[in-house]
Amino acid sequence: MSPLFLFLSFVALLSALGVVFAKNPVHSVLFLILTFFSLSGHYLLLNAQFLAAVNIIVYAGAIMVLFLFVIMFLNLNVDTEPHKPALAKVAAAVAGGSLLLILVAALKDVQPTGVAAGTAFNSQIGMVAQLGMKLYTDFLLPFELASVLFLVAMVGAVMLGKREAGERNF
């Protein structure tokens, strides 16, 4: 394992723990952004440049900005933090514990195989051109359906934002 991989994994795990343990929700969001960055680093190590860039643009650059935006509006802090009943805490612990159990049970016997013997590793596999060819040949229908869905969502947002006739300016 390369030192870069170890470093990125260390940062990813540490910042993921930070998301959970940070008292301040804004700190949680910032830790989550750091987690996305280290994941993008992992994508780069796997030669998936496009995925790394898109991960940063979409998750770190857009979705997390909206997260931070909403959390800043909510003004959450220690005084206003709602205190959950004990039952909810126990239920959360049980649910999280069973998820951990399932993950450990499913992954404990996994052997890393690497590239299957006999097939040459293609260093261009994660590049934009390869990805585009794949999307527009084997996965054309799901790709187009997803893009139509996004377009509809965007048109819907613009429609909602449009002012009705006769409405006040502000």
Place this chain on the structure above:
Amino acid sequence: MIELPALGWQSIVIFVVFALSLLIATYCTYAERVIAAFLQDRVGPDRAGPYGLLQPLADAVKMFTKEEFFPGGANKALFVFGPCLAMITALMSSAVIPFGNNMSFGNNAFFLQGIEVNIGMLWVFGVVSLGVYGVMIGGWASNNKFSLLGAIRAASQNISYELAMGMALIAVLMISGTLSLRDITLQQSVAGEWHFWNIVKQPLGFIIFLVCAFAETNRTPFDLPECETELVGGYHTEYSSMKLGLYLFSEYVNIFVVSAVMSVLYFGGFNFPFQYELRDWFVSSQGWELASAQNLITLLGTVGLFLKIFAFIFFFMWIRWTLPRFRYDQLMRLGWTILIPLAVFNILLTGGLILFGVI
């Protein structure tokens, strides 16, 4: 095909790009005052040094020696982190911009570009989308309502205009078929044929991109996050000393970078008219070697790119001292109900023109 550039040369290029970004940003503060003075028929800074050329230095001394102020109840760590982040993200995006073609000395060939990656455009776009964090974190950590309002405005403004900007870029991608900024530049000038820059093929896309660039760099008429008339100083109300300096400075670095991106995407980057004819003239009439003629053309191209960048920077300042600020609801309406539909239309138009073989 050129060999992969040696790390030694490339690190020099990266250092020079870094230093140049800072130097240009420094003198942008001077240029802003001079241009403001020119447009308002005033004299402008003329005390520090000849023609006031040492004004940026005087500003820096002032900024550094001012009191470091921390507002009560501020989140100290994030309060310091905000301006740092703004500066880091501003400087990162110049890494992939091709400031010149390749140079070769003997067997050493290298690009006048920090790093050449095949996702150059996505890198710029990603880093630009991260730029808003500096403003948001700083505004939130100040523990001040005006700062928070500025931060929230910055966030919603950047998200809204990123959409239209991305879609304007998609139209460029449809023409070029590559994400590498170097390849996009090289495509805009082909030896031996009559070839146009992308601005001719994408006039509407360029206008959309330009408007979004103003919004993304928080420049007037879209500088709502720091709108003095409503929000005291916006997100940097509570900042003093060099922390404020970093915020103001990162704005100028952003202007430099976005001007460079516009020059590369739409105005031919380091290409200039008749460059191949000039190179061939040096080779055939003056008896130069091809490599040294190419090096000279590369240098001239770099100078040309910087002239284009300076023209854009001047345009940014010209607009700032000419147009009044938008109202916030007007800004949002422009972004969502005018620019985005226009960008979608531009994509359809470009697709149609490509389909019928016009461009």
